[in-house]
Amino acid sequence: MDEPVPLAEILRPKTLDDVIGQDHLAGSVGILRKLLNRGFLPSMIFWGPPGSGKTTLALLLADLTGAVFESKSAVTTGLSEVRSIIGKARDRLDTDGRRTVFFIDEIHRFNKAQQDALLPHVEKGSIIFIGATTENPSFEVISPLLSRCRVLVLNPLTARELSDIADRGLIYLKRKIEPKARDFLISLSNGDARTLLTVLEIAGMLTPQKTFSVDTIETAAQRKVLQYDTGGEEHYNTISAFIKSMRGSDTDAALYYLARMVAAGEDPLFIARRMVIFASEDIGLAQPTALVVANGVFDACHKVGYPEAQIILAHGTCYLAQAKKNRSAYEAYFSALDDVKSFGNLPIPMSLRNAPTKLMKGLGYGAGYQKYGGESRLPDRLRNRRYFRKSDNSG
Numbered sequence: 001m002d003e004p005v006p007l008a009e010i011l012r013p014k015t016l017d018d019v020i021g022q023d024h025l026a027g028s029v030g031i032l033r034k035l036l037n038r039g040f041l042p043s044m045i046f047w048g049p050p051g052s053g054k055t056t057l058a059l060l061l062a063d064l065t066g067a068v069f070e071s072k073s074a075v076t077t078g079l080s081e082v083r084s085i086i087g088k089a090r091d092r093l094d095t096d097g098r099r100t101v102f103f104i105d106e107i108h109r110f111n112k113a114q115q116d117a118l119l120p121h122v123e124k125g126s127i128i129f130i131g132a133t134t135e136n137p138s139f140e141v142i143s144p145l146l147s148r149c150r151v152l153v154l155n156p157l158t159a160r161e162l163s164d165i166a167d168r169g170l171i172y173l174k175r176k177i178e179p180k181a182r183d184f185l186i187s188l189s190n191g192d193a194r195t196l197l198t199v200l201e202i203a204g205m206l207t208p209q210k211t212f213s214v215d216t217i218e219t220a221a222q223r224k225v226l227q228y229d230t231g232g233e234e235h236y237n238t239i240s241a242f243i244k245s246m247r248g249s250d251t252d253a254a255l256y257y258l259a260r261m262v263a264a265g266e267d268p269l270f271i272a273r274r275m276v277i278f279a280s281e282d283i284g285l286a287q288p289t290a291l292v293v294a295n296g297v298f299d300a301c302h303k304v305g306y307p308e309a310q311i312i313l314a315h316g317t318c319y320l321a322q323a324k325k326n327r328s329a330y331e332a333y334f335s336a337l338d339d340v341k342s343f344g345n346l347p348i349p350m351s352l353r354n355a356p357t358k359l360m361k362g363l364g365y366g367a368g369y370q371k372y373g374g375e376s377r378l379p380d381r382l383r384n385r386r387y388f389r390k391s392d393n394s395g
Contacts, residue, residue, distance in 0.1 A: 007201040008194045011168050012056055016064070020193075021161040022053055022154055031152065032057065041065055041099075043122045043129040045107065045137050045146070048154025049305070051192030054132040055105065057154075062101035067128060068092060070102045074109035082117055090126045100127050107131030108140035115142045122148050135303055156191030156267075165193050169200040177212040185217050190265045190306075235266075239274060242317075247282050251321040258317050268309040272298035275316055286326035293319050332388035339382060346379035 013019045016033060019026040026032055035041055041061060046054040055071070062069035070085050089100035104110070122129045122145065129149065133140060137151055157165070163186060170177060177185070189196035203212050203220040238260055245253035261271055272294070279294035297316035301309040355366035376383045 006198070007169060007172065008197040011165075011172060011197060013060065016060060019053060019056065019060070020164050021157045022057070025152055025154070026053075026057065026060075032061065036061075036064055041067075041101075041128055043127075043149045045131045045133065045141060045149045045151045046154055047133055047135075047137050047151055049134055049156050049191055051189075051194035051196075052154040052157060053193070054154060055103070058101060058103040058130045058132065061128075061130070062103075065099065065101075065128075067099040067101045070100055072102075072104050074104050074106045074114070077104070079114050079117055082114060086118075086121050086127055090121070093126060101130055102127040103130045103132070105132045106134075108133045108135040108137070112142055115145050119144055119148070134305060139303065157189075157193055158191075159186050162186045162189055162191070162193065162196055166196055166200065169197050173200065173204045175200075175204060175210055175212060177217075178214065181212050181214045181217045184214055185221075187265055188217075188221050190267075238264075239271075242271075243274060243278055246278060246317065246321040247325065249321055249325070251318055254317050254321045255314060258313055262306075262310045262313065268301040268306060268313060269298065271313055272301045272316070275313075275320060279320060281330045282325050282327055283320065283323045284326045284329045286324035290320060290323050326391060328389060328391045335387045339385070343379075343381060346381050348379060349377060352377055 016026045016030075022030070024030055046057060048054055058071075059069060061067075068089070070089070072081065072085070085100075085102060089102065092098050092100060107115075118127075118129055121127050131137075131141070131149070137146055141149075163182065166177070166182060166185060185196060185199060188199070199217060199221045200212075203216045206220055207216050209216070238257055242254055242257035242261065245251075245257060258271065262268075276291070276294040276298055279290040283290040293316060297312055300312045304312070350364045350367055351369040353360070353365040355361045360366075376385075378385055
């Protein structure tokens with residue numbers, strides 16, 4: 001008995017024109033179209049989040065170039081199997097001149113020896129290697145292989161793009177969906193077309209009703225609707241509460257608002273970016289290493305993604321909330337910026353001006369400059385103005 005084909009596979013685009021999203025790659029002026037028009041297809045690494053179209057684009061490239069498509073997952077494929085596929089690809093190329101697109105999903109799971117095995121064949125052109133990864137290839141792919149591949153970045157699908165994909169699924173299933181249910185479906189999909197279509201497919205099996213409700217989508221996804229619109233008021237209210245809780249050193253409240261954002265599917269990098277800003281704006285000179293920690297949180301979230309990213313975000317939140325606070329650098333800079341806006345570009349003191357030529361030196365540029373003198377170096381109109389004041393608003 002044949003197994004049913006998943007909806008995501010049934011609706012997989014058959015041409016580049018069918019692809020929704022990734023216009024910078026597959027659109028009318030996208031790089032993949034340009035490469036195909038020139039008859040040149042290099043080895044590539046597709047870097048992007050789950051469900052963004054990496055496998056689809058690899059399949060289309062093989063089909064459009066008449067190449068044989070060999071697809072493997074790095075999780076379940078050993079070195080012997082890699083060598084076997086490459087051997088067949090080389091024989092095929094020698095026998096009838098037909099190329100082979102060797103697609104390896106989750107290439108970041110291959111160890112160094114497995115990645116090394118690809119090198120000579122990618123270099124010679126025995127295969128067109130396409131690796132797919134959700135992780136930063138700069139950290140996960142060995143440098144020799146990375147240098148021989150073109151890295152193409154796939155973006156998370158937007159809400160509009162996910163809605164268009166949902167429409168294709170609904171047409172195929174001959175169903176409709178309530179507006180609120182559509183919004184929830186798009187939110188929980190988190191940029192992943194495969195997740196969206198899988199939830200729709202399950203919803204179609206759960207109910208004979210022609211229109212999917214919020215309850216149906218909740219049941220299919222096994223998730224409850226949270227009042228959180230990533231573009232609406234509750235989104236900004238929650239991130240505001242999160243930041244203000246850290247500012248007030250209320251670690252428990254900060255963790256609670258973090259949990260609300262994570263449970264609602266907020267982009268971990270959006271949260272991490274705000275933490276980086278907070279570390280400089282609110283902690284600043286009181287604990288300069290906070291900026292290092294916040295950058296570490298952002299980098300780690302970028303590498304691992306959900307669900308593990310929530311652990312990293314919680315770690316960083318506790319650290320930032322408990323750190324001493326000092327806004328003196330932030331306040332000093334914006335005080336200086338106010339003067340720039342008020343007075344414009346005031347003349348720079350002659351002693352501070354660059355004097356690379358004799359003419360400039362003759363005009364007095366750089367004259368009287370002292371490296372470590374205590375005099376004010378501000379323009380004359382602002383001489384002795386103070387912006388920076390040491391303070392300690394420890395919480």
